[in-house]
Amino acid sequence: MRFSPRHTLALAALFAAPLAHAAEVNLYTTREPGLIQPLTEAFTKSTGVKVNMIALKDGLAERVAAEGERSPADVLMTVDFGNLVDLVEAGVTQPVSSETLASAIPANLRDDEGHWFALSLRSRVVYAERGSALSSITYENLADPQWKGKLCIRSGQHPYNTSLISAHIAHHGEAATEQWLRGMKANLARKAAGGDRDGARDILGGICDIAVANAYYAGQMKSPDAKGDQKAWGEAIKVVLPTFEGGGTHVNVSGAAVARHAPNRAEAIRLLEYLVSDEAQGIYAAANYEYPVKPGAPVDPVLAGFGELKVDPIPLEKIAAHRKLASELVDKVGFDQ
Incomplete structure (x- = not known):
């Protein structure tokens, strides 16, 4: 059977269609999924980017290091700034340059080279x-x-x-x-x-x-x-x-980094930038009574009742x-x- 050029193009489009997929980002996190899900759902609603969340109890750095260059991880999220530093020292992060992140997060609450960023306090x-x-x-x-x-x-x-x-x-x-x-x-x-x-x-x-x-x-x-x-x-x-x-x-933080071999790097940065938006910072506060990292973002009324938080500048x-x-x-x- 012979196909006209028009039919050939139609068939090519038909077979190519399964290869196309919606934008997505893979999030590895040691945080309680119930706390993070409202944020990921709001991000997807706002951007259309699907978030695939992989919840880990511990061993985040070890998991990503073991997966190596084939790791599907895009964003690594955890609590405690020591754990964020450990991710950098394990070689599983990459530097990110983002004006949105730099303007929203005070310099003392992020890595000098952009390897990790605090998201809540x-x-x-x-x-x-x-x-x-x-x-x-x-x-x-x-x-x-x-x-x-x-x-x-x-x-x-x-x-x-x-x-x-x-x-x-x-x-x-x-x-x-x-x-x-x-x-x-x-x-x-x-x-x-x-x-x-x-x-x-x-x-x-x-x-x-x-x-x-x-x-x-x-x-x-x-x-x-x-x-x-x-x-x-x-x-x-x-x-x-x-x-x-x-x-x-003194504050400790929850924070995140972009994985070294992130297959969806642009979407990973987009997720981090969303997480410092006023909307996301408000969700953080409501979900777990954490302070926003972004100056001027809304603080939960219960926390606000404790007085004004003046973060140590070191x-x-x-x-x-x-x-x-x-x-x-x-x-x-x-x-x-």
Whole structure:
């Protein structure tokens, strides 16, 4: 059978059609899928780009490194700036130059060469009894003898605390940080253990007067949806935003990077840029009571009630460089014993 040129073109188009596909982006994340799904759905609705989400409990860097050049990963998303730095050191990221990202994210909250970007903030704060007169405090003051037997905190080796200790090293050096840790250990009302919510529980129970914890846990406990023990613990406390002397409030972050061998690089950058939009920053706040990384973006009313967050200006990269020393100091002073 002979085909006319018109039929030949039609057949060629027919057979080529299955090869075409809608724009998509592959997201590898260690974040709770339920927190990320509202963001990915909003991105797809806004752009038409489909997001294929692969949720990992841990081992993000190892997974992508093992996949090598054939890795389908486009965007790598995780919590804790130490994990973001680990991705760079593992060689699984690539630099990105984006005016949108650079203008939305303060320089101290992103990699100098564009390998990773913070997307939301988690402040390390102090919980105090709701009727307490305490209205301000420095991190340095946590070691003051006035708090002897009155301080609750989780393990010093937990990433939330090693990052805070690393920030103290960045501000004051190793020797001063060792003394600070010894002072805080002497002030403990109980063994450094448990979780951040336990600090609120133990304030309600009269075990401690103050506790070091993340603000977003307080947001959850003070949420209109909180029930039972969580609600009671939230009602028992108020949140004080500490600062370093001459600095600001310490924050950790959730953040993301573009994978080194991203097959959909343009879409990956487009997703990161969407995640710092006012719309996405508002979704972050509503989903998990995290602060927006973009200055001027809306803050959840519960978080806003804690006061204005003034982020410590020391670059997260500089703080991350002290993680190993911070962990060694925790062991040296027997903080968790």
